[in-house]
Amino acid sequence: MNRYARTALVTLAAIVAANTTLPAQRPVGAEDNVILITLDGARVQEMFGGLDLEILRSTLKKGQTAEDQPVYRRFWAETAAARREKLMPFFWKTLMSEHGSIAGNGMLGSAVRLTNRHRFSYPGYSEMLVGEAHDDVIKSNDPIRNPNRTVLETVRERLALPAARVATVASWAHFNAIAEHTEGATFVNAGQETLAGRADLDRLNAWQVEAAPPWDHVRFDAFTFEVAMAHLAAARPRLLYLSLDETDDWAHDGRYERLLDAYARTDRYLKRLWTWLESQPDYRGRTHLLVTTDHGRGRTPADWRDHGAKIAGAEEVWMAFMSPSMSWRGEWKNHPPLFTNQIAATMAGWLGVDWNEMRPNAGKPIQ
Ligand SMILES: [Zn+2]
Numbered sequence: 059m060n061r062y063a064r065t066a067l068v069t070l071a072a073i074v075a076a077n078t079t080l081p082a083q084r085p086v087g088a089e090d091n092v093i094l095i096t097l098d099g100a101r102v103q104e105m106f107g108g109l110d111l112e113i114l115r116s117t118l119k120k121g122q123t124a125e126d127q128p129v130y131r132r133f134w135a136e137t138a139a140a141r142r143e144k145l146m147p148f149f150w151k152t153l154m155s156e157h158g159s160i161a162g163n164g165m166l167g168s169a170v171r172l173t174n175r176h177r178f179s180y181p182g183y184s185e186m187l188v189g190e191a192h193d194d195v196i197k198s199n200d201p202i203r204n205p206n207r208t209v210l211e212t213v214r215e216r217l218a219l220p221a222a223r224v225a226t227v228a229s230w231a232h233f234n235a236i237a238e239h240t241e242g243a244t245f246v247n248a249g250q251e252t253l254a255g256r257a258d259l260d261r262l263n264a265w266q267v268e269a270a271p272p273w274d275h276v277r278f279d280a281f282t283f284e285v286a287m288a289h290l291a292a293a294r295p296r297l298l299y300l301s302l303d304e305t306d307d308w309a310h311d312g313r314y315e316r317l318l319d320a321y322a323r324t325d326r327y328l329k330r331l332w333t334w335l336e337s338q339p340d341y342r343g344r345t346h347l348l349v350t351t352d353h354g355r356g357r358t359p360a361d362w363r364d365h366g367a368k369i370a371g372a373e374e375v376w377m378a379f380m381s382p383s384m385s386w387r388g389e390w391k392n393h394p395p396l397f398t399n400q401i402a403a404t405m406a407g408w409l410g411v412d413w414n415e416m417r418p419n420a421g422k423p424i425q
Pocket of ligand 1: 098099178179180306352353
């Protein structure tokens with residue numbers, strides 16, 4: 059090798075080294091933001107495979123065919139990849155192919171599991187926000203105040219933020235009890251709750267109560283999303299938790315066509331949120347998003363509506379990441395399982411807070 063070739067190689071190596079080490083040198087914590095989004099009871103079957111024809115057929119009346127249904131024309135395709143892109147086009151074609159990754163597709167040797175044995179909402183959400191399952195204490199969906207301090211409360215305290223800058227906006231009213239051990243430690247807007255002190259939101263505040271959904275203690279996700287966007291723009295939270303519910307409600311009701319529509323609407327919310335984040339200098343390129351669910355549901359036409367300790371498949375969940383400190387794109391393959399109890403430490407770590415120092419038994423941050 060002559061001198062010039064060696065110089066060129068050394069230069070090239072330096073460039074490669076500089077480029078590959080750049081992301082690692084990016085300091086995590088000081089100015090980063092985190093957004094957690096949950097889709098209640100969203101099955102792995104729809105997330106990775108879109109419309110489930112067997113389920114759709116099981117919901118039809120005598121004489122109806124799947125092919126004649128509007129939902130079939132809208133969401134059916136031959137392959138799982140094509141179907142899920144029809145259901146959630148922004149999530150798959152933009153977020154997953156350009157910015158992030160998703161774990162939980164069993165067909166690829168990827169698994170995400172709950173550690174709580176109950177497999178319903180409060181235990182699932184508490185596991186996420188505390189990093190531990192407490193099956194003996196959190197054993198119903200009753201709105202008892204969370205007996206454990208959540209990662210939301212600790213992040214607010216450690217970063218010395220005003221309460222408004224660690225925010226939970228939820229469709230389900232019970233998040234007033236789930237999200238914090240000390241009432242008022244953070245900002246929580248849950249159920250049919252107006253956004254106080256916002257004269258500009260008069261109509262949103264009125265409509266979310268007047269357009270009452272058929273379910274108790276819940277508001278429609280459309281309103282939850284609007285409240286979250288309004289709070290995000292005004293208060294600039296460093297940690298926002300957006301909790302959506304309709305992927306569970308319509309499934310319990312057995313309304314498969316409305317359930318699929320809820321996924322499609324959620325995809326549009328993700329698009330609006332992402333587009334807004336990209337337009338804001340204090341959020342663009344420094345916001346970590348984690349999207350997941352609190353439990354799965356049954357796998358078959360006999361039990362897809364349900365979940366709980368006795369329903370096979372309700373422990374199978376999924377988790378998606380769009381993070382400036384994670385380089386992985388697309389789908390996770392052949393890895394040791396991830397667990398929902400790792401979410402608290404992962405979110406805290408993105409903000410420079412060591413959750414395991416406080417809770418050594420909590421799941422460890424996902425790398
Ligand atoms: Zn749930």
